[in-house]
Amino acid sequence: MYYSFGYWSKDHAYSQYKCYGWINQRCLRAIVDFLFAYNKRPLAVLIKFDDKKVGKETTIQCRFDLSKYDTDVTPITPTETKFSLSKSKQNVHIVRTQFPLRLAWATTIHKIQGQSLDNIVVSFDKTFRDGQAYVALSRARKLEGLHLASFHPSKIRSSKHVAKEMYRIKKSMLISNPYNPLLSPDVCLKVAVFNARSAKLHFRDIIVDPVLVDADIICLSETHFQKDNLHQYNIPGYKTHFLPSHQTQHGLAIYSKQILDTKLIQESPSRNAESLHLTAQHENLYEMTFLYRSPSGNVNSFLEDLDELIPSAPVNSVVVGDFNIDPHNMSAAFGRLLEHFSTRxxxxxxSTPTTVYGTMIDLVFSSSK
Incomplete structure (x- = not known):
């Protein structure tokens, strides 16, 4: 026997059950049991929902001992609705106490939309609107769970209006290409800098990201790569330079396209920061330093060690990375950082925030004119 949860007005009962995820759960399991008080007054109806997530909060907060039942059992308690007898007798009220359940031998296609069931019986006897057959036939999780009480192929049809609109959208859509490269491939040397927050976990996403793989050089910080498995993180068509993680959340990686002539000059792991320094030949010879400063590291020590992290600075030199020094939250340290680089x-x-939190902690310093 199946029951449908229903409500009568937007009162306390409706608000309460909506918060617990019950609204629109139209198809429920059979009643498991009833709970009664000592005077035989019904206290609750125990229901097992199709969706195991529904009713969990109610079960946790309930005052009944449900230890002998399945963990999926949810107690449905009576609700009260108060209303006036008539407009002329506002002081006379009627209170209706009722379990918010309705007997449901079947359900309409509209009310089953969005649900997935193990077994469903579909009847095509009544009139079907355009597209309605698809909703009915796609509710079963497996083909074996779909049972047709009657079948009329003529009632499986799509909407001509929808087909016409889809054709119009395809012909007149303004965006012909959903992805536009940030820069022309012939303009300059493109470098992408990204704090992966574990490239080890997100590697599959990184190698298909159109912005990253469009770059000539990809710089990843917080890779969490370890020495013994670096070969797993090579990208086809790229040369790799790794600085494995010497602490739990550290590690750098630089990927440069095979057509570039890149050479690793120096790697500098330290307590306050880590960096990779390389040269890249692309029309001109560039020197690039990629660094990462841990937010837990000592800022003063980092600023003092900058000269060791960043070697000589020729004309075509760039320093990029996650400095974790925001101009608004750490203005004094940011000022010292700018002064250090400007003197060189x-x-x-x-010039804009580089994180979803509105901070500007990823910086680019260039000595090119």
Whole structure:
């Protein structure tokens, strides 16, 4: 026997059950049991929902001992609705106490939409609207769970209006290409800098990201790569330079396209920061330093060690990375950082927030004119 949860007004009962995820759960399992008080007054109806997530909060908060039942059992308690007898007798009220359940031998296609069931019996006897047959036939999780009480192929049809609109959208859509490269491939040397927060976990996503793989050089921080499995994280068509993680959440990786002539000059792991320094030949010879400063590291020590992390600075030199020094939250340290680079003829190019939190902690310093 199946029951449908229903409600009568937007009162306390409706708000309560909506919060617990019960609204629109139209198809329920059979009643498991009834709970009665000592005076035989019904206290609750125990229901097993199709969706195991529904009713969990109610079960946790209930005052009944349900230890002998399955964990999926949810107690449905009576609800009260109060209303006036008539407009002329506002002081006279009627209180209706009722379990919010309705007997449901079947359900309409509209009310079953969005649900997935192990077994469903579908009847095509009544009139079907355009597209309605698809909704009915696609509710079963497996073909074996779909049972047709009657079948009329003529009632399986699509909407001509929908087909016409789909054709119009395809012909007149404004976006012909959902992805536009950030820069022309012939303009410059493209470098992508990304804090992966474990490239080890997100590697499959990284190698198919159109922005990252469009770059000539990909710089990843917080890779969490370990020495013994670096070969697993090579990208076809790219040369790799790794600085394995010496702490739990550290590690750097630089991927450069095979057509580029890149050479690793220096790697510098330290307590406050880590960096990779390389040269790249692309029309001109560039020197690039990629670094990461841990937010838990000592800022003053990091600023003092910058000269060791960043070797000589020729004209075509760039320093990129996650500095974790925000100009608003760490203005003094940011000022010292700018001063350090400006005395060495570097210009800071980042001007907008680089994180979803609105901070600007990923910086680009360039000595190119």
């Amino acid at each position: 003829n570097f210009t800071q190019l980042t």
